[in-house]
Amino acid sequence: MSAVEAEAAETVRQERQGDPKPRRPSLALLGFVLPVLLALLWEGLVAAGIANGRLMPPPSVIGRTLRDLAASGELLTHATATLSRVAAGFGLGALAGTVLGALTGALPVARRLLDPTLQALRAIPSIAWVPLFILxxxxxxxxxxxxxxxxxxxxxxLGVAAAIQGIxxxxxxxxxxxxxSRLAMxxxxxxxxxLPDWITALRSGLGLGFMFVVAAEIMGASEGLGYLLVDGQQLGRPDTIIAAIISFAVLGKLADGLLVAITRPFLAWQDTARDKL
Known part of the structure; x- marks a missing residue:
């Protein structure tokens, strides 16, 4: 028996016995390669005098800004304020979206009554709500x-309604x-x-929650990462602005990872092609 045949036979044996599939080496760090290379390239260009680092500071300057903000406690204060607003808004929006999506998806009468109005409201730009909510x-x-x-x-x-209609x-x-019985069904x-489409919709909603919190904090806040953005703009400090943007990216990724980790057990029954790759 050749080596390829032996390996194939061992794979079949493991699948039949329920043994876990041998895993490839972790590729989790691969996603850091491109941003790290770009950061090193920009650092080198600024250090060599080829590029001007005034409006786009090099990573070393941004790193010092993040360190100073963390040491003073400002970064924690702003991040906590932003996360608390996102958590509250996400909870309310996800609950309302799930309930109304289930109604319009399951009941044709509710769909004809509610969906046209909700679709019209969806087309309104987010910034248009700001003066009305302030009032x-x-x-x-x-x-x-x-x-x-x-x-x-x-x-x-949209995710819940489409998922129900697409069953x-x-x-x-x-x-x-x-x-x-109806309950068992x-x-x-x-x-x-x-469930898979609902969880995907929740992740999409969470991402938009972090986008909307910027508009919410720019329209008037004394703390939060959005406030830090405005503060950096008013003081003419691009390093502060970029530090706030990086903080948004990190918090958004961590929040999305937490949501995925919480919901993963509910999708353990899935047998998808990705599990075999």
């Missing part, structure tokens, strides 16, 4: 959370063949069918 809710936290919730609502609503009719018929057939 209604003031310039404090309520208006900021409301703006973030609007940003989160629409992708979750394969054949799996519903299988549930009826096994004489499942929802729990064992319908809910697993929409």
């Amino acid at each position: 209604w809710l003031g310039i404090f936290e309520a208006s900021k959370v409301a703006l973030i919730a609007v940003g989160v609502f629409f992708p979750v609503y 394969d009719r054949k799996i519903v018929e299988v549930g009826r063949v096994f004489r499942l 929802v729990r064992r057939v319908l809910l697993p069918a929409i």
